[in-house]
Amino acid sequence: MVYQGVLTKMQTEYSAPIQYYLVFKDDFINMNQLLDRNISISFVRYECLNCGLDKPIYRQGFCRSCFFDVPQAADWIIRPELSTAHLGKEDRDLEYEKKMQLQPHIVYLANSSSVKVGVTRKSQVPTRWIDQGAHEAIEIVEVPNRYLAGITEVALKEHVSDKTNWRTMLKNDIVDENLVDWRERLKEYIPDEAKAYFIANNSETNIEYPVQQYPEKPKSLNLGKTPNYQGVLKGLKGQYLIFEDQTVFNIRSNEGLVVNIEVK
Template identity: 40%
Template sequence: MTVYQGFLSELKHRPETTVQYFLSVGDESVGLNELIGTTLRLSFLEEKACCACGRKVKGKLYGGGYCYPCVTTLAECDLCIMKPHECHFDKGTCRDEEFAKSHCMIPHYVYLALSSNVKVGLTRKNRELTRWVDQGAVRAIPIAELPTRKLAGELEMAIAEHIADKTDWRKMLKGVYEEVDLFEVREQIKAIVPEEFQQYLFDVDQLFEFTYPILENLEKIKSMSFDKEPVIEGKLIGIKGQYLIFDCGVLNIKKHTGYKIEVTTQAPVEQTA
């Protein structure tokens, strides 16, 4: 038996032949793939802390682990992060110009990904593999490179009039998706992309594919939360996106960033730096 305590961070992963997952509990990084098929017990210790400033929080955390003061002041929590096309950097009202220069005023990809369905999305260049795995994509290709996040957001919105920009997380976790040729979809998109964005489109020959460590798929998806179930215990049967998949339900780790938990495993675990 192994026991760890600490505040949760989002799942880390490496996109190898099968995606390798790691659970961050405080300063510990716990290898999860070798624990699939074993029983895990995750106990909420009734403490929460902001992932940015470390402030202890008695009530709600926002936006994936932020306290209220941080979510209302930090640039990474501004509404334009979720709606890049509404970037207001050029209006002089950005919360943090240095953050914008390093995160927003840099090249971004617009991509097609297949998870529950074909969806369009955007991500910073060189962060695409992380983004695709976080969304539980089984296949993906970039289709355009734009110089700023705002331009990428505008192109995404134009394409989203014809293709979904959301993932059905329940179907994604069940492994339910329609077989679609992303290269064919890319060709169809070229015909509907507004003229001002045509210069940013490009063709790639490589199809990125991802295999997730899953023993079996659940027929019914039950979402679990430490706010309703302070102790979650079950057989770990898979990991996909930011979800731990148990035989009794699924737990979104990213949504519980900042929760202090105790993890008890029934088997030795691999620790990573």
């Protein structure tokens, strides 16, 4: 069977293990059902997630011109401390920014390759943790807007990482941590503006991924250099497909590419 569509990040369902879905315009694939199956991925063309044109993807699924224009790619997406909607100040589109920034946000600790701090909208818990390949996570602060979450993250990352090592995460070369203890150690560094939003009583969320074989030396598939690839699917973690030959394919970083996926 052959599927064709533009790649967007896999949708997930929190269960044990996580259920993964690759969603196209007129179809979807439950990726868990493809484990142990031989599948091929072939690059067809580009399709910018904003303008829909066949133009090389620059970042985040957008062509270069759209990336520097659409509010979905503004700096505050990556750096929430730059959010200004709470002040009524527009960056690219104030209505969109109010919708996205002026809602409850979570500052969290997640363990993907090591303990890291991050920010997400409350509505994206636990999806954000799953997308990062975290096997355990905990909320530490719940604030009413993105700006407060951003300044809290900036303060805490002086004392804990804000990055994930994707190779370590995929190799499953990880150590369980007591995230409640981490939360307690870090609370003194929360900015004064956010101290009242500290979450004092909660427990870790544990996440199980559908992986039959972890790669020892993961090698990333680049469809620009290798437009046709075939392999046996052995796992799904974060937004990665993991293959038997240790090839890994990051769906998220290939958003905006139209591909053929053939299941054999």
